[in-house]
Amino acid sequence: MKYLCLAYGSEKDWKALTKEEQTAVLAQDQVLRDRGALMAAVETSVTTVRAWGGEPPTSTTGPFANLAAPLAGFSIIEAASLEEVIELVAKTPCAYAMGAIEIRPILAINL
Numbered sequence: 001m002k003y004l005c006l007a008y009g010s011e012k013d014w015k016a017l018t019k020e021e022q023t024a025v026l027a028q029d030q031v032l033r034d035r036g037a038l039m040a041a042v043e044t045s046v047t048t049v050r051a052w053g054g055e056p057p058t059s060t061t062g063p064f065a066n067l068a069a070p071l072a073g074f075s076i077i078e079a080a081s082l083e084e085v086i087e088l089v090a091k092t093p094c095a096y097a098m099g100a101i102e103i104r105p106i107l108a109i110n111l
Contacts, residue, residue, distance in 0.1 A: 024091075
């Protein structure tokens with residue numbers, strides 16, 4: 001099964017890590033890449049679009065949800081189970097540096 005992993009974390013918390021800690025958790029990102037996981041970092045600027053009920057679309061600057069830490073990146077990981085994904089992302093930068101990883105099973109994907 002494939003899982004969407006949304007990584008939330010702040011640059012301030014990342015910079016608080018020692019260089020050794022940064023190197024160690026970045027190595028886990030490489031483990032995921034070596035498995036063939038799609039990995040991406042994103043900018044902190046956000047535009048949210050709404051077209052509720054057929055209304056003309058509106059866009060606002062800023063995220064849909066007001067979160068303590070911004071979305072920093074995402075990955076798509078193929079794994080046998082949710083437990084395997086948890087183990088894989090637990091040592092990645094956002095999970096380690098005071099952020100969080102949100103895992104969502106992917107029901108369908110069109111390539």
